[in-house]
Amino acid sequence: MQDFNYHAPKSMDEALAALRGAEGAKLIAGGHSLLPVMKLNLAMPTDLVSLAGVPGLAEIADDGDSVTVGAMCTHAQVAASGVVQGRIPALAAMAEGIGDAQVRNAGTIGGSVAHNDPAADYPAACVALAATIVTDRREIAADDFFQGLFATALAEDEVITAVRFPAPDRAAYAKFANPASKYAVAGVMVAAGADGVRVAVTGASGDGVFRVAEMEAVLAGSFSAEAVAGIAVSSDGMLSDGAAGAEYRAHLVAVMAKRAVEACG
Amino acid sequence: MPTVTMTVNGTQRTGTVEGRTLLAEFLREHLGLTGTHVGCDTSQCGACVVHVDGSSVKSCTCLAVQADGAEITTIEGLANGADLHPMQEAFRDHHGLQCGFCTPGMVMSAIDLANRSPDPSEHEVREWLEGNLCRCTGYHNIVKAVQAGARAMGGGS
Numbered sequence: 001m002q003d004f005n006y007h008a009p010k011s012m013d014e015a016l017a018a019l020r021g022a023e024g025a026k027l028i029a030g031g032h033s034l035l036p037v038m039k040l041n042l043a044m045p046t047d048l049v050s051l052a053g054v055p056g057l058a059e060i061a062d063d064g065d066s067v068t069v070g071a072m073c074t075h076a077q078v079a080a081s082g083v084v085q086g087r088i089p090a091l092a093a094m095a096e097g098i099g100d101a102q103v104r105n106a107g108t109i110g111g112s113v114a115h116n117d118p119a120a121d122y123p124a125a126c127v128a129l130a131a132t133i134v135t136d137r138r139e140i141a142a143d144d145f146f147q148g149l150f151a152t153a154l155a156e157d158e159v160i161t162a163v164r165f166p167a168p169d170r171a172a173y174a175k176f177a178n179p180a181s182k183y184a185v186a187g188v189m190v191a192a193g194a195d196g197v198r199v200a201v202t203g204a205s206g207d208g209v210f211r212v213a214e215m216e217a218v219l220a221g222s223f224s225a226e227a228v229a230g231i232a233v234s235s236d237g238m239l240s241d242g243a244a245g246a247e248y249r250a251h252l253v254a255v256m257a258k259r260a261v262e263a264c265g
Numbered sequence: 266m267p268t269v270t271m272t273v274n275g276t277q278r279t280g281t282v283e284g285r286t287l288l289a290e291f292l293r294e295h296l297g298l299t300g301t302h303v304g305c306d307t308s309q310c311g312a313c314v315v316h317v318d319g320s321s322v323k324s325c326t327c328l329a330v331q332a333d334g335a336e337i338t339t340i341e342g343l344a345n346g347a348d349l350h351p352m353q354e355a356f357r358d359h360h361g362l363q364c365g366f367c368t369p370g371m372v373m374s375a376i377d378l379a380n381r382s383p384d385p386s387e388h389e390v391r392e393w394l395e396g397n398l399c400r401c402t403g404y405h406n407i408v409k410a411v412q413a414g415a416r417a418m419g420g421g422s
Contacts, residue, residue: 006267006284006330028331035326036307038285048284050331076320100396102374103308105320106327180309182395 001038005047012136012159015054019157022047027159029072029111032103033120057110057161060084065167067091068134071110071160075099078109090171090189094125097175099182110160113145116152116208118239119183121175123209126163127200128189129171134162148207168193172263174256175203178243185243186252190260196220199228199257204249206239215257225262228254269333273298274342282329289313291329292339300340300369304398311397314370315339321377323396340369343376352376352414361410363401371397371407379415387412 007018007025019025024046028034037043051057057072062083069078078084079096098104098112098121112122113133126133126142133140136159145153154160171191175184184203191198197219199212218227233253238246270279273296280295292298292315301324304312308326315324316338343350349357352372362368371394378385378393385393390411391404399407 001285004284006328008330008333028328031328031331032308032326035328039306048328052331100311101377101393102311102314102321102323102396105377106322 001035002041002044004045007047007049008053009049009051010053010055012054012161015049015051015159016136016157018047018049019159025049027051027114029108029114030074030106031111032099032107033111033115033117051110051159062087063164066164067167068162068164069109070162071113072108073110075104075107075109075112076101079104087167088129088165088171090168090173090191091125091129091165094121094173094175094189097121097173097177097182103182109163113163114152114154114160116146116150117183118149118206118208119178119185119203121173121184121187121202124184124187124189124200124202125165125173127209127211128173128191128198129165129168130191130193130195130198131166132164133160134164135160139164143211146209150208166193166195170264172260172265174259174263176244176252176256186249186256188253188256188260190219190257190264192219192223192264197223199260201233201253201257204233204238204253206237212253212257219261223261223264225258228257228261231257267330267333269329271332271335271337273337274339280329284328284330286329287325288315288317288327288329288332288337289324291332292324292337298339298341302366302369304366304370309396309398310367311370311374311394312367314373314397316373316377319377319380321374338373340372343372350376351417352379352411355410355414355417356407359406359410359413361403361407363399363403367397367399367401371399371411375411375414376418378411379418383415383418383420385412385415 009015026045061068168191173189175187199215235246235250238249240246302312304310313325
């Protein structure tokens with residue numbers, strides 16, 4: 001890993017100043033996405049700006065019809081939150097299935113969303129639940145936020161402060177996990193609520209999270225596992241690696257979608 | 266170069282590190298606490314698990330500067346002189362180790378589980394140990410040891 005200057009700001013203003021102060025600066029939250037890529041020299045920031053000391057970023061708020069999760073909340077915190085378990089149990093269960101206990105103790109929702117790994121779980125939850133990504137300067141709909149492999153709508157000096165999830169009528173996440181890393185080989189979140197029925201897939205496509213319009217349309221008419229079971233997903237653009245080939249991944253998407261609908265009850 | 270200060274096994278320790286110095290490296294090479302092992306260096310094997318402010322984390326995926334000001338407990342901080350910690354005792358009683366390389370991480374991880382769940386089921390233990398790999402295939406006795414250790418801790422750390 002290349003060395004870097006480390007900054008531990010105590011306020012958002014200090015964090016933004018540090019981020020703007022060096023061309024190669026990056027934010028670090030829990031570090032569980034960033035440090036592994038830095039070890040491989042796939043990221044070589046000149047400066048790391050930690051958000052750990054910025055107050056107010058690790059809280060979970062019940063807003064009535066939605067839940068706001070602070071960007072620095074760990075996966076363990078989301079999984080154990082009474083508010084999340086009560087309002088959006090599918091989100092708590094999804095967080096409980098990320099990586100392993102130690103990864104969940106350190107990794108954060110903001111870090112995962114900003115990194116936008118094509119096999120991460122959170123992008124599927126954000127898109128299916130029609131979440132809003134809240135930053136230091138604006139609010140971005142999840143549909144507009146994720147823009148392909150490791151790409152997001154964030155500006156270079158923009159900081160995610162929270163993610164706001166509307167509470168759905170029902171939702172569930174089904175994942176076929178890589179047995180070693182627990183990253184999604186194919187993960188499908190299905191949600192039904194004020195925004196209609198939304199089906200979001202992670203882990204499968206080289207472009208990251210995507211919605212399956214055909215499944216959404218069918219489920220809007222008949223919300224049943226049988227309704228999605230017959231819908232084939234194209235293997236075009238699907239990832240192919242040691243865990244699964246493109247055609248198998250496409251098959252898994254349909255199976256996981258069916259399981260997610262079943263789990264919605 | 267940054268200076269870090271943290272409480273390690275009850276004693277305040279200060280050191281000068283690079284930004285990129287990992288917590289595992291600081292503990293092992295700066296403080297000489299080589300009980301924390303580094304197996305994979307990719308946050309998968311769990312040999313490097315320590316407690317940071319009471320939670321188990323993988324110290325190969327944490328910068329020393331991120332742990333500045335934190336309370337750290339390593340495997341060396343568990344025993345009281347010759348008296349082993351109940352979880353260490355349980356690993357010995359149940360032969361929960363063969364080569365021993367994964368053991369420090371297993372024990373630190375297990376204590377975090379016991380703090381959250383004083384009488385964990387076999388299923389709970391196996392799920393919790395997802396992030397701790399044993400290459401001797403010794404999970405059977407490790408699971409027994411974790412259950413016994415958790416009960417022996419009686420809800421205390």
